[in-house]
Amino acid sequence: MTTIRLEAPGGPLDALLEVPDGHGPWPGVVLIHDAIGYGRDMQAISERVASAGYVALSPNLYSRGGRARCITRVFRDLLTQRGRALEDILAARDQLLGMSECSGAVGIAGFCMGGQFALILSSSGFGAAAPFYGVPLPRHLEQTLEGACPIVASFGGRDLLGAGAADRLRRLVEDKGIAHDIKVYPEAGHSFANQLPAQPLIRIAGFGYDDAATADAWDRVFAFFGQHLSAEA
Structure with missing residues (x-):
């Protein structure tokens, strides 16, 4: 695992x-962290992605200035669907495209907040997008998905934030003819693929890691990426 300085229009950031x-x-x-930010959880996810045969790059969207200020700004960018956070993610995409280790095909995957960014940027030069419980779904999603790349999305059936999200996303991508794989895990809640602190406590609120759902979701993601990020694709 290496921490690099990523050059972006808003200034350098860690990744x-x-x-x-x-x-x-x-x-x-490109891996986009959840609202908590990245630590050992994102390191473990990066290692999983790399072990499956992908160069994984995860920008720290909170790496400029104080944490509280960063969180406020990133969520504002998420809501307005423009700003430095989106530029940072696209800079990560461009960093991968400029690496000799990268084949020239780049996907995006994100968790919770990061899943929303993955949907918002699905029409911005990525070969495939994998939002994990990217809920609530971004505003103006019908317009956002114009020209979107193939999408493999995973939701928790016990996620109160995501009620109806999978069905709505499925209708939109089917209407637009976007290749997709959308699945709901009935027994899983929000953040089922993130190993967050205080698991027993957050599980009461419908959050929490689910090993079986996580394993199946990543199997689907890697199969989908293998199809859409291959040299043939």
């Missing part, structure tokens, strides 16, 4: 970089 073992090039994946 986690994980490169697979062996000889590339490999497709790249």
Whole structure:
């Protein structure tokens, strides 16, 4: 695991970089953290992605200024669907495209807040998008998905934030002819693929890690990415 300085229009920011073992090039994946930010959880996710044969790059959207100020700004950018947070994510995409280890195909995956960014940027030069419980769904989603890349989305059936989200997203992508794989895990809640602090406490609120759902969701994501980020695609 390497921490790099990523150049972006709003100034440099930190990013986690994980490169697979062996000889590339490999497709790249930009990983977007949830509202909590990244720590050991995002490191574990980056390692999982790299072990599946992808160059993983995770920009720290909170790495400029104080944490409270960063969180406020990033959520404002999420709501308005413009601003430095989106530029930072696109800078991560461009960083991967400029690496000799990257094959030239780049996907995006995100969790909670990051899943919303993955949907918002699905028409911004990515080969495939994998939002994990990107709820509530972004505003103006019908317009946002114009020209979107293929989408593989995963939701928790016990996620109160995501009630009806999977069905709505499925209707939209089917109407637009976007290749997709959308699945709801009935027994899983919000953040089921993130190993967050205080698991017993947050599980009461409908959050919490679910190993079976996580394993199945990543199997689907890697199969989908393998189809849409391959040299043939």
